[in-house]
Amino acid sequence: MDNRPIGVFDSGxxxxxxxxxxxxxxxxxxxxxxxxxxxxxYGTKGNDTIVKYSEQIVRFLRGFDVKAIxxxxxxVSSVAFEEVCAQAGVPVFGVVEPAVEAAVRTTRxxxxxxxxxxxxxxxxxxxxxxxxxxxDAGVRSRACPLFVPLVENxxxxxxxxxxxxxxxxYLDSFIGQGVDTVILGCTHYPILRSLIAKIMGGQVxxxxxxxxxxxxxxxAMDERGLLTDREEPGRQNFYVSDYSEDFTRLAGxxxxxxxxxxxxxxxxxxx
Amino acid sequence: MDNRPIGVFDSGxxxxxxxxxxxxxxxxxxxxxxxxxxxxxYGTKGNDTIVKYSEQIVRFLRGFDVKAIxxxxxxVSSVAFEEVCAQAGVPVFGVVEPAVEAAVRTTRxxxxxxxxxxxxxxxxxxxxxxxxxxxDAGVRSRACPLFVPLVENxxxxxxxxxxxxxxxxYLDSFIGQGVDTVILGCTHYPILRSLIAKIMGGQVxxxxxxxxxxxxxxxAMDERGLLTDREEPGRQNFYVSDYSEDFTRLAGxxxxxxxxxxxxxxxxxxx
Numbered sequence: 001m002d003n004r005p006i007g008v009f010d011s012g013x014x015x016x017x018x019x020x021x022x023x024x025x026x027x028x029x030x031x032x033x034x035x036x037x038x039x040x041x042y043g044t045k046g047n048d049t050i051v052k053y054s055e056q057i058v059r060f061l062r063g064f065d066v067k068a069i070x071x072x073x074x075x076v077s078s079v080a081f082e083e084v085c086a087q088a089g090v091p092v093f094g095v096v097e098p099a100v101e102a103a104v105r106t107t108r109x110x111x112x113x114x115x116x117x118x119x120x121x122x123x124x125x126x127x128x129x130x131x132x133x134x135x136d137a138g139v140r141s142r143a144c145p146l147f148v149p150l151v152e153n154x155x156x157x158x159x160x161x162x163x164x165x166x167x168x169x170y171l172d173s174f175i176g177q178g179v180d181t182v183i184l185g186c187t188h189y190p191i192l193r194s195l196i197a198k199i200m201g202g203q204v205x206x207x208x209x210x211x212x213x214x215x216x217x218x219x220a221m222d223e224r225g226l227l228t229d230r231e232e233p234g235r236q237n238f239y240v241s242d243y244s245e246d247f248t249r250l251a252g253x254x255x256x257x258x259x260x261x262x263x264x265x266x267x268x269x270x271x
Numbered sequence: 272m273d274n275r276p277i278g279v280f281d282s283g284x285x286x287x288x289x290x291x292x293x294x295x296x297x298x299x300x301x302x303x304x305x306x307x308x309x310x311x312x313y314g315t316k317g318n319d320t321i322v323k324y325s326e327q328i329v330r331f332l333r334g335f336d337v338k339a340i341x342x343x344x345x346x347v348s349s350v351a352f353e354e355v356c357a358q359a360g361v362p363v364f365g366v367v368e369p370a371v372e373a374a375v376r377t378t379r380x381x382x383x384x385x386x387x388x389x390x391x392x393x394x395x396x397x398x399x400x401x402x403x404x405x406x407d408a409g410v411r412s413r414a415c416p417l418f419v420p421l422v423e424n425x426x427x428x429x430x431x432x433x434x435x436x437x438x439x440x441y442l443d444s445f446i447g448q449g450v451d452t453v454i455l456g457c458t459h460y461p462i463l464r465s466l467i468a469k470i471m472g473g474q475v476x477x478x479x480x481x482x483x484x485x486x487x488x489x490x491a492m493d494e495r496g497l498l499t500d501r502e503e504p505g506r507q508n509f510y511v512s513d514y515s516e517d518f519t520r521l522a523g524x525x526x527x528x529x530x531x532x533x534x535x536x537x538x539x540x541x542x
Binding site: 037 | 308309315317320420421424426432515517
């Protein structure tokens, strides 16, 4: 039994979909979220920079005596996972492996489609991980660079014409091509899951990388006796490196409910 | 007569549309471009940070012995113009005033629409400047947050469905409302000028803030004897603080021709 909080971090606010997943999987846990909104995006930055930023965030999170760290950021999970583990001193969970394990379990025909940002698709991290489990898997990848700005600007509801048009542009060429599993390889994409599911068709399974990470973390922490024994809902503290004026609106979109918790801007560069 | 180069900077690559405008207005001038691609976007950052970044860039540009500095970035022009002037030691031109002067000259009925990023629209910089010239002007503003990602991901050609749908969403409510002048208050937006003109109708004048800055700079530099006497085409050097893998493609989109010049990544944080 361990009543310390769990730390979650991302390059921005997308990782709030992981907070949402944790609310369902581990509703009694206290959560500390850090979003590096002042330095987002990470995908275009060099590896040295990403390692440096990640190490600063780990130092920041350790100040809260967290009992585990979840990396909600695809870029950090791919580029700086080992450095984060080395520095964390507590169990660390990345976003790529749990999603890949779920996809490998789910796929029937071995035809997997990975959707992500341009940086994630270019990194090849999901393909490489899938091929470690299933060397013969047919892995296709599609960068969907408009999905993040669409979600962030409110275009995600059923029937939104812009979101539908963009999703058709990205997905139509994969329909009827044998794909049976789609990895949502970006923390923003769960907000578009209904739309993606509708276009890809009912036979196709969607794997939400944030949800899978939350489940993986829950199981591993249970095994190590790291879960809380409290029965009231966990508290949430949110830290960002910069505010945008529509922070509260955007947080509500990604959490799929209104923000409720302590919010503070912090100077991450001093860590 | 002065054969030194002109410096142009922006938070990212959008300012390349200003390079394109300078090619037309001052084709014989050598140009040094700096795009802060490693720290873009500026619009969400605090004023202290924007001033610090701008001062680093001015120090960097002074290393090339530039004879003038053009600020292609709306955020810097609004937030750090005086600091840049104080440090530059050469004439400095911002992007807001020339556009506003052009709009004020152009408008017949005093009904002006400002299009920009969310940060630019929130700043109110264009409205305030317009009202200094025309206190009774009817100024409306519209943030078009999807225009930058659309342009950067190739959605700008005539007939592009996503660009058309987004433009209609942003502009339809202003059609037939008496607007006679539209300020393109973001360096990416000239790439969408045909589409915006088509939707707003032939009676509406578009003011391209980058073009107006180039014209203003040309006139002012001519008056001060700062133009070159060379007759061959000027050379272009491009510096960025980080490469994205599609830098060359994106530069071609914004320049409206293939990139031709020296390109280098520089560590701006050491300036």
